[in-house]
Amino acid sequence: DTGVSQDPRHKITKRGQNVTFRCDPISEHNRLYWYRQTLGQGPEFLTYFQNEAQLEKSRLLSDRFSAERPKGSFSTLEIQRTEQGDSAMYLCASSTSGRFQETQYFGPGTRLLVL
Amino acid sequence: SQKIEQNSEALNIQEGKTATLTCNYTNYSPAYLQWYRQDPGRGPVFLLLIRENEKEKRKERLKVTFDTTLKQSLFHITASQPADSATYLCALDPTGTASKLTFGTGTRLQVTL
Numbered sequence: 087d088t089g090v091s092q093d094p095r096h097k098i099t100k101r102g103q104n105v106t107f108r109c110d111p112i113s114e115h116n117r118l119y120w121y122r123q124t125l126g127q128g129p130e131f132l133t134y135f136q137n138e139a140q141l142e143k144s145r146l147l148s149d150r151f152s153a154e155r156p157k158g159s160f161s162t163l164e165i166q167r168t169e170q171g172d173s174a175m176y177l178c179a180s181s182t183s184g185r186f187q188e189t190q191y192f193g194p195g196t197r198l199l200v201l
Numbered sequence: 202s203q204k205i206e207q208n209s210e211a212l213n214i215q216e217g218k219t220a221t222l223t224c225n226y227t228n229y230s231p232a233y234l235q236w237y238r239q240d241p242g243r244g245p246v247f248l249l250l251i252r253e254n255e256k257e258k259r260k261e262r263l264k265v266t267f268d269t270t271l272k273q274s275l276f277h278i279t280a281s282q283p284a285d286s287a288t289y290l291c292a293l294d295p296t297g298t299a300s301k302l303t304f305g306t307g308t309r310l311q312v313t314l
Contacts, residue, residue: 090244117299119301119302126209126306127306127307128205128290128292128304128305128306128307129245129290129302129304130304131301131302131303134300134301141300142300142301144301177244177245179244181299183299187299188233188250188294188299189235189247189250190247190302191247192237192244192245192246193244194243194244195242195243195244197242
């Protein structure tokens with residue numbers, strides 16, 4: 087099964103440290119999305135890429151957050167100077183583009199705990 | 202402001218009954234609406250998509266309706282089983298460009314024997 091994969095699955099860090107997460111989308115998918123989910127809430131959109139271009143960023147994505155997709159395949163999400171409020175599940179999803187291709191396929195998520 | 206509302210209280214039903222979950226939205230005119238299932242500690246899994254010109258869609262024991270006048274979608278699971286216990290999320294595409302999804306908070310369904 088070549089679904090969306092994320093690494094690591096869990097990350098515990100101390101406040102002020104930098105963390106980086108990786109997402110590998112389904113191979114033929116050219117769109118990649120990052121979401122954040124806190125307990126009891128639905129996923130919230132952070133940013134998305136079409137191929138290597140970052141086309142949209144949410145206002146939730148502060149200057150401490152940066153995402154890249156350098157070759158249009160895997161993506162990384164980096165959080166600098168982590169804060170306790172960054173504790174959440176970070177979800178990656180991918181999809182194809184084009185009409186009637188709206189379904190997004192999610193990975194298992196990376197759960198971040200900032201102490 | 203735009204809002205998607207799902208019943209935040211858990212829905213408890215007995216095995217074999219039909220579960221009905223509600224998704225209401227305001228200040229959106231979505232071209233389609235999606236339902237996802239999420240198990241604890243896992244990412245959402247796509248279940249069904251219904252378009253604005255479709256009133257109803259079915260897949261096995263699942264049925265979704267979409268009323269753009271009432272701004273409401275209903276999600277039904279017939280002959281429910283304990284394995285259906287999960288959180289169910291509805292999601293809209295607010296821009297119509299498939300660039301992002303806006304999710305409701307989800308409704309937790311618990312099916313008991």
